[in-house]
Amino acid sequence: MSIRVAKTGNEAVAEAMRQMRPDVVAAYPITPQTEIVQIFSGFVADGLVDTEMVTVESEHSAMSATVGAAAAGARAMTATSANGLALMWEIVYIAASMRLPIVMPVVNRALSGPINIHCDHSDTMGARDSGWIQIFSENAQEAYDNTLQALRIAENPNVLLPAMVTMDGFIISHAMEVMEILEDEKVREWVGEYVPENPLLDVDNPVTIGPLDLYDWNMEHKRQQAEAMVQSKAVILKVAEDYAKLTGRRYGLFEEYMLEDAEVAVVVLGSTAGTAKVVVNELRKQGVKAGLLKLRVFRPFPAEEIAAALKHVKAIAVMDRSDSFNAISGPVFAEVRSAMYGVQSAPAIVDYIYGIGGRDVTPEHIRKVYDDLANIAARGKADRILTYLGVRE
Numbered sequence: 001m002s003i004r005v006a007k008t009g010n011e012a013v014a015e016a017m018r019q020m021r022p023d024v025v026a027a028y029p030i031t032p033q034t035e036i037v038q039i040f041s042g043f044v045a046d047g048l049v050d051t052e053m054v055t056v057e058s059e060h061s062a063m064s065a066t067v068g069a070a071a072a073g074a075r076a077m078t079a080t081s082a083n084g085l086a087l088m089w090e091i092v093y094i095a096a097s098m099r100l101p102i103v104m105p106v107v108n109r110a111l112s113g114p115i116n117i118h119c120d121h122s123d124t125m126g127a128r129d130s131g132w133i134q135i136f137s138e139n140a141q142e143a144y145d146n147t148l149q150a151l152r153i154a155e156n157p158n159v160l161l162p163a164m165v166t167m168d169g170f171i172i173s174h175a176m177e178v179m180e181i182l183e184d185e186k187v188r189e190w191v192g193e194y195v196p197e198n199p200l201l202d203v204d205n206p207v208t209i210g211p212l213d214l215y216d217w218n219m220e221h222k223r224q225q226a227e228a229m230v231q232s233k234a235v236i237l238k239v240a241e242d243y244a245k246l247t248g249r250r251y252g253l254f255e256e257y258m259l260e261d262a263e264v265a266v267v268v269l270g271s272t273a274g275t276a277k278v279v280v281n282e283l284r285k286q287g288v289k290a291g292l293l294k295l296r297v298f299r300p301f302p303a304e305e306i307a308a309a310l311k312h313v314k315a316i317a318v319m320d321r322s323d324s325f326n327a328i329s330g331p332v333f334a335e336v337r338s339a340m341y342g343v344q345s346a347p348a349i350v351d352y353i354y355g356i357g358g359r360d361v362t363p364e365h366i367r368k369v370y371d372d373l374a375n376i377a378a379r380g381k382a383d384r385i386l387t388y389l390g391v392r393e
Helices: 009-020 032-045 060-071 081-089 089-096 122-126 140-154 184-191 218-247 270-283 301-308 330-340 363-377
Strands: 003-008 023-027 052-055 104-107 134-137 163-168 178-179 254-257 266-269 292-297 297-298 315-320 348-352 386-388
Touching: 003 009, 009 032, 009 104, 009 140, 009 163, 009 178, 009 218, 023 060, 032 052, 052 060, 052 292, 060 081, 060 089, 081 122, 089 163, 089 218, 104 122, 104 140, 134 140, 134 218, 140 178, 140 184, 140 218, 184 218, 184 330, 218 297, 254 270, 254 301, 266 270, 266 301, 266 363, 270 363, 292 301, 292 330, 292 348, 301 330, 315 330, 315 363, 330 348
Parallel strands: 023 052, 104 163, 134 163, 266 292, 266 315, 315 348, 348 386
Antiparallel strands: 003 178, 134 297, 254 292
16 A cells, blocks of 8 residues: 655655665765755665665766665665756766666756856756656656656666656755655565676676777667667556556556647647646636646657547647757657658647746746747647747847
8 A cells, every 4th residue: 555645746756765775876966956865865874774874075976886886786876956967977877888777866957157056957958868767746746756666667677777757846856746655575575686787896707887889889789778769668558558557547658638629739748738738727617628748758658649649630839948059949849740740730839948947937837838829720830839938029
């Protein structure tokens, strides 16, 4: 039986880590993630978990130590935000290239500069091509559930890729809500024992990890890494199915909210999905056939599935909480429009960049998006592709 509790997102993820019992956690504090490893370090100090807690001098060192521990055969974790993730950059790519199943909670925060400690998705979107699985959370419950599922996904023999589990800074990380957690015994049974395939410290079966890899083999190794991301999609769905049997909470690559008969639809990820659902409910009462697609898994990007889910609508708005600075769109829009390319009589697609640096997004903002979509659907075309929502200009 699940236990009903009130926790913040940071508390929920720290609790998940305690229940997962990683062998090694190496971390460095950064707002708004700091609480996760601070709370977890308290669990270690109190003897509630037998984890080697490594306090390092930077996030680059945190990821380096986590990579070293994982390569040695340990179940290893870290956590970070924003500039911390950016400082890890070199080693983030190495973790994926070395096929190490590290799970890293990331509390979304704007990348500097100017310095800003509030939420947008510029940090994890910047890492979207690093080879990590990326799972986004709408609330603390999903952050907890996604963290538990991420370990099973990453450690699957057909995957062996690191995974980021994200939640919006302060909006989820520091906001308390009622949620359900599993009993410790159920989590231990769920995650099981990690048996690494080629641990660096197995002296009877020596291996080389992270060697010089030039043009004679590098492309083949990168192709294997890419194939692991392809294979991870089926594993994500199988793990979600198993988790639904355990908890009754069902997850997929994305959530379809009132989308089946929708004429206009918004694509969004993170905490804004909760606000958008409220607006959809209000519009439905007014007779507007509004729908929502909440993207949960951004890597691997579920292009075919998204195209199938959205092909029947008349107009789509993608909401990006980061800017690619490509003079065209945000990163989520680029991928959704690419996914819809080739769909017969494809709907018009527009992009809204919003919430940069923690700027509030209100129901009124989202209603404006749906109003715009209604006009686009009626006219069959959009006057502009990109709109900055809620900005003074």
